[in-house]
Amino acid sequence: MPDGRSILKDGSASEATLAHVAMLYYREGLTQGEIARRTGVSRATIVNWLRLAREQNVVDIRIRGESFAASPLARHVAERFGLVDVYVAHGDADPLPPSAMLDRTAALGAQAMRDLLDDGDRLGVAWGETVLRMAKTFPTAQLPGLMVHQLIGSMYADQLFAAETCTIEIARRLGAGCRTLHAPAILSSGDLAARLRKEPVIAGQLAAFSGLTKALFSVGDVSDRTTLVAAGIGTTEDVAWYRERGAAGVLSCHFIDHDGQPMTGPLTDRTIGVAPEVLRNVPLRMLVVSGEEKLDATRALIRGGFVTHLVTDEASARILLDS
Incomplete structure (x- = not known):
């Protein structure tokens, strides 16, 4: 007693x-x-x-992320698309609201990535609403040898899902080191972005991306409501330009076509962050995504070889399997 x-x-x-x-x-x-x-x-x-x-974090309840990769549905999706692992967030008997399902998927993504992390890893973290929800639910740990890298530059936005917020919160919860990217995500001109990339501090941060061992990201759709526009770093006109030329999704401020290939357009030279070809070479690449509106973008990233591990909701997993 x-x-x-x-x-x-x-x-x-x-x-x-x-x-x-x-x-x-x-x-x-x-x-x-x-x-x-x-x-x-x-x-x-x-x-x-x-x-x-x-x-108060006196007790830390953890459910092993790999348990969610053991279902037949998860295995079938992994086999169908040649992925290392798929984690499926299951729904309830009554359909959950999209926001609640996103919360459940994000929490599963956080748990799955935590289970895969080792002290000494170099983890790249993207940005957006899904990534922020993951950041808030990451299991706490003490991994002082882990370094968490911000994959895309900063942004001025009222929303709390800015890149630096996501990176700092994940690093804090894991007791890890943190490297934020001290530059805007999108510059006003390509010339200015090119000059900034040559600055020693920025150049060193960008060069460090080639040493990443794991990456955690979501994907944006190409509607006018996409996070890129919501965050104020792109306009509806920018999105329309890419969409009219076959864009399927947005990956860390880079537009990707339906074949999974990066597109060159008005934002390409103005962007500061991880290059698509660098991200594609990270050994473990986890995509966390929920909602049917993201399915085209999800398929594109898988086709393009950007994904080794997928975390998604049950309804999306079934549609992917049937497509």
């Missing part, structure tokens, strides 16, 4: 008490009622303490 002094006057519990209760519940398998009787508090209090233990 925890020392009575660990229960504070307001009824809350010390970290030691939360850890003790969590150990009884998760490791020793006692029921909430049994713990309540043992500690001399109500069952409702135990329920609250277990919640606090999770929220």
Whole structure:
């Protein structure tokens, strides 16, 4: 039984008490009622303490990401497209709202990547809403030998899914080093971008991408609502130009056609970030994506050889398998 002094006057519990209760519940398998009787508090209090233990990271509940790659659906998609592994986030009996399904897929992506990371890895992180949702749910760890690299330059946007936000949060949760990219994602002219790429600091950061061991990214569609436009680093006119010429998706600010090949256009020379050919050479490349509107872009990235590991929702996985 925890020392009575660990229960504070307001009824809350010390970290030691939360850890003790969590150990009884998760490791020793006692029921909430049994713990309540043992500690001399109500069952409702135990329920609250277990919640606090999770929220305060006293206990870190992990489900092995590889378990989600063991389903027949995941194996069939991997075999169909020649991928190393596919992880499928399953839905409920009643369809989830798109945002809830995206949350579930992003959390699975975070867990899957955490399981694959080793101390000493060099992880490249892209940006966007999906990547930010992953960043917020990454299991905590202490990997001081891991270095997390921002793959695309910074942006001025009200949204919180900017590239540096995603990179810093993942590095923080993993106890890792962090290298942000100190340049805008899109410059006003190709000449200015070229000069910036030659600056020693920027040149060194870009050169470091060739040493990445793993990469984590999502993909944007080519609608007028794509994240590129939402973040204020591209216009609807820019997107329309690429879309009219066969673009299927946007990968780290680079437009990709339906065959999975990078396209040259008005934004190409103005972009500062990882080059598509460099990203394609990273040994482990994880795409995390949810929603039917991203299927064309997903197929394109797979065709282009950008993906070794895919994390997606069940409905998208079934459509991919049937296509």
